[in-house]
Amino acid sequence: MTGRPSEYKVVLVVRGELRLTAGKAAVQVAHGAVMLYQLAERRHGAALEAWLRGGQKKIAVVAPTLADLEELQRQARARGIPTVFVEDAGLTEVPPGTRTVLGLGPAPEAEVDRVSGSLPLL
Secondary structure (H helix, E strand, O other): OOOOOOOEEEEEEEEHHHOOOHHHHHHHHHHHHHHHHHHHHHHOHHHHHHHHHOOOOEEEEEEOOHHHHHHHHHHHHHOOOOEEEEEOOOOOOOOOOOEEEEEEEEEEHHHHHHHHOOOOEO
16 A cells, blocks of 8 residues: 555446447547536535546546446446446437446546456547
8 A cells, every 4th residue: 555545537438339430439438527527526526526636537448238338337336436328319320318438437446447447448
């Protein structure tokens, strides 16, 4: 133990089976990041402050299917990690209401990694 406070992190998990274009995936990840920030402002102020002080660490990864995202959400919630789902408006690549991204955090990096650490980078 180094004596340093826990580092906080945000993970944005893209739904791989949708095969979103790079631009669409980037926008969906951005939506997820904003949604997590808004949630943290309302309900997780201490975690938000720790994440902001630590440089706003974030990462984008891919999970194969919606079922995988739902399982990750269950695991995260069981650990007390904030979660949001991004549901697309359906104006471009996918139908309205399609869940495209799962956002996790901000939360202690070690906890988030226990849920999403095995997923490949976007």
